[in-house]
Amino acid sequence: MDGDFVIGGVFTFHYNIYTVIYQYTTKPESLKCTGSLIIPQLHFSRTMIFALEEINNSTELLPGIKLGYHIYDSCASVPVAVHVAFQLSNGHDPLFYKDDNCSQSGVVTAVVGESGSTPSISISRIIGSFLIPQVSHSASCACLSDKKQFPTFFRTIPSDQFQADALAKLVKHFGWTWIGAVRSDSDYGNYGMASFLAAAQREGICVEYSESFYWTDPQSKIQRVADVIRRSTAKVVVAFMDTTEMRLLLEELAREPIPLRQWIGSEGWITDPELMDFAFCAGAIGVALEQFLIPGLTYFLLDLSPTEVAASSVLTEFWEDAFNCTLTKEAGSHKRLCNGTENMKMLKNSYTELTITNLVYKAVYAIAHAIHNAVCQKTNVTTQCDKHFRLESKQVLSELKKVNFSRNGYPVSFDVNGDPVAFYELVNWQKSESGDIEVVSVGYYDASLPKGQEFRINGGINWLEDDTHVPVSVCSKSCSPGTRKVLQKGKPICCYDCIPCPEGEISNTTDSPNCVQCPREFWPNVERDACFPKPVEFLSFDEVLSVILAALSVTGACLAIITGVIFFCHRTTPVVRANNSELSFLLLFSLTLCFLCSLTFIGAPSEWSCMLRHTAFGITFVLCISCVLGKTLVVLMAFKATLPGSNVMKWFGPPQQRMTVVFLTFIQVLICTVWLVLSPPFPVKNLTTYKEKIILECALGSAVGFWAVLGYIGLLAVFCFVLAVLARKLPDNFNEAKLITFSMLIFCAVWITFIPAYVSSPGKFTVAVEIFAILASSFGLILCVFAPKCFIIIFQPEKNSKRHLMNKN
Incomplete structure (x- = not known):
């Protein structure tokens, strides 16, 4: 959709690339995405369109200005993301202004997306050279906070650094010092797990193994990771993964009976409803992004007409898959022709289950406020906006750093690194009365609170097999008072033996690294956990x-x-x-x-x-x-x-x-x-x-x-x-x-x-x-x-x- 100012959008609608083997006799075609449509990503794109229509109909924000959009599919591929980045930078104006070095009239003013960290890095490196701001709703890699490398990158999702700290504090809170770790072999997984391991080390947590794989890896590698989890002694597994890798791992684990494991999940998969079919993951706990209801969004998502659907290739693909019919009769197709009686409100599938769409909603409004501050002047009576103003992306970038507003009661702002205030919900997978797994909020992590108060658990957590007792996952049991820890040679610091304190020494804390000498006139009790005054002996008359x-x-x-x-x-x-x-x-x-x-x-x-x-x-x-x-x-x-x-x-x-x-x-x-x-x-x-x-x-x-x-x-x-x-x-x-x-x-x-x-x-x-x-x-x-x-x-x-x-x- 065209407009006075155009905003770009990049989402991962598909996971596969249509590949063709060329014989170098014809010009290669552009890269195409293929595979099943990813419904949550469709939600993201539709939420972006809903927000833009809401803004275009607003009399307070950008009055008289129409915002347009160009939305692309990156299919989670770096080559495709690079291609999209160049299209966003080049613009679509056929005219060339000779008095300028380069035409900028059709260039997007800002970009919403991408969903993944790796494609976002590729896009940011390219459009950042042209000072085009990028606001991602889902790229959470801590590396993107580096303003030297990514000066134009912003996001409405917290950095994984905060998520890693929250996960480490979660593991420490329940006394788990011996854990396993698996991650996606991507920027999201690798950087996120690196931050988590550093935070875990500070908390005194040891990692028995750390494995990674990518969804394109051969099945043998995924099977090897699953075997490591089966053979491990750690009862807790921290998974810093995307939904795709997590699904592949759980499918592999489900092939054989496995010892029960307590799963700790990142926001990348912990709220995915499709993963809740794996019953052996009941009791999983993790951090999830905060959700809030966007008024009118549900009605907008369900209010689709065949005419509107036919105008969009993505919506056409969704419509035909959802109702098992075809809008255009093609030769060889076995699907019936859509007759117009299809009703979105009667549809029961993942499209009707809303995901974290509020982050896209915030990103669009942040860009709109930045444009508003650049092209609008507030008078005593009204606000005047100049839609003919030649807005450059660097002006939007400058204003985007200063935005600070609230929408539907939720604040939106960015710090010096382009990150929002980190807030996570702590969620738990619990079995309902019907036997299905549902996500229940059991606490929160708020990085804006004073140190030591960020983390809170309200209780009511269900663990493995609906047990109410916290699972135990330690390499060595805690050393009781009266003993000290002696590290086992060649093993992590969490693996140790408990040695009784030497004569005359005590330890009065659990897991004491050393014993302390009693004062000269004191002596330990039998348990060697306290010093008592030595008995005074002399030849008394009562002997x-x-x-x-x-x-x-x-x-x-x-x-x-x-x-x-x-x-x-x-x-x-x-x-x-x-x-x-x-x-x-x-x-x-x-x-x-x-x-x-x-x-x-x-x-x-x-x-x-x-x-x-x-x-x-x-x-x-x-x-x-x-x-x-x-x-x-x-x-x-x-x-x-x-x-x-x-x-x-x-x-x-x-x-x-x-x-x-x-x-x-x-x-x-x-x-x-x-x-x-x-x-x-x-x-x-x-x-x-x-x-x-x-x-x-x-x-x-x-x-x-x-x-x-x-x-x-x-x-x-x-x-x-x-x-x-x-x-x-x-x-x-x-x-x-x-x-x-x-x-x-x-x-x-x-x-x-x-x-x-x-x-x-x-x-x-x-x-x-x-x-x-x-x-x-x-x-x-x-x-x-x-x-x-x-x-x-x-x-x-x-x-x-x-x-x-x-x-x-």
Whole structure:
């Protein structure tokens, strides 16, 4: 149809090219399209015509201007698309203006189409050289957003970059990390899948396989792709394909029973009603383009008269196929002649099911608004348009970049890349009560919303075999808290093993890539998914071991007190008076302190208890050994004094004995004082002996001080032992040298074995060993020195006499 300004239209009415084998004897004919008519593409062309008639009848948009159109069939072929592009660029005006380099009077002002990305690329490269704008309704390849290569390209369909992001977020939302991918081997499929794979990688999704084919490929290649899908372990398949390739793939898969797969579809096929005959695809989910009702379009599509049909070769082909009749009787035709009774409103086929025609409708109106802004002037009263204005395509291109309007409540505008605002519906294939598959909207993806809010699912999704549970498609199951992921060698990052966290480390999230060390005073629980404070261990009073040691300590102290009471009651008897009774009472007092000082080692260490336990132990034991040493010296001196002319006892009487005990004890007090002043013991948390618990113990402060205290005790004990050995052959009834010898032997044995036991014992057992050594040596002293005397006093009083003691029976 001619007009004041002409708009071109390019659609894929057919998929095949009529090919002829030439012998190079005649001029080749123009390329022709053949095959079955594609009804959705017919919808597109009819919608373009409807929009143009609507605009021509409008009093607001381009008043007084008539828009014409030239619509071409590209049959999805690059050679044909190139031919169409040259026809659109050359124009149809037979006149040649000599004053110009090139005639532009009949050139289209803009082009609507093409449907596919690959033909659109070819057309844009040619007409773009002449600055002719192109507005596609269906070419979604992200590559067309490159304004350096395609400066005049616009579209009303969102770029596949947004679709790829939406599909990747959809897959991530349902936890699918192990998927298969198939695509059309075209610019739409290749660029779209490349964008999806990049987005999927950012989302942590792994692809088991990525296969492609084109509808013209041999059947063997399609069969190979189908076999890859059958053998795969991925339960989810993302198909970035056109309807034609998808139909061929599903037909091949339907030849043999296949494991159920969850299909994720691009807008290229997810809403195609012809594909919904494949029942094994029920539950498919994908992104679809937004639809809205165009008032009057349905009536226009169905309002076709035989006269109008006969004027168009495309409509004639559709009419004859739809009613199985022919408008012109041809020789050899078996179809009946159309008689005029055919009624479009009674027709039940795919023509009556509207597809995404609103995108063509938007494209036509966008071009019309651009022309309006270029040739019309708005006055105070009306809008005046100059239909004789010599409009150049570059002016339409400039105005097209700025269009911003709403039609039927839906906004239309383009960004700097010529793309619209991306909005997709999320749709799901669900079985109706009749058993047929229908497309149900379950959410949306709106790229204009803030990041993180673009994606929304309303729910109500049906999955494989009408299951309400989301299918699982992972290479490896999620690693629970307490474990970490270890990648399997030579496999994608989604394939991994779950390894328990090492000792002392935890992971508190699912699929943790590594474990973290607990703080020093914390330790993992059994599941190793949380850190808890380590239990603090010390020799407390509520432990069985502590109770036993405390009982022994109190028993020993009571035994020493009882012995003291017995000695005091019989203080005038020879057994008590022998060997200086004053030293005996002092020895019993020191033994009582030795037994009781072991109690300071039990309980939680504190700053004062740490200092007290070591110093009290050191001083009381020196006091004890000093008394034993004094008694030993008394025995030796007493026998030495019996020799004629000996005056020894005058130099070692009671005052000298007291001074000896005080002096020897004072040295230990001095050692302890220096130790406490310079580097005293202090409480410390031992975190090294056990990893899983804290040992609360007393640090020595100065190891030199500790071993000086022990060394001094040991030195006195050895000296006392030597003297006792020297006095062991003196008369038995008079002295206690043998008893002291045995007691010192036990004392030295205990403390010699104490040293390695103390160094090697862990934790609270170190304290227990020290208490045991104190009690053992104390019991050795009291039993060896005082038990025989108490036995004589209580059970053998006849021996407690001076006569018996002097052995003069």
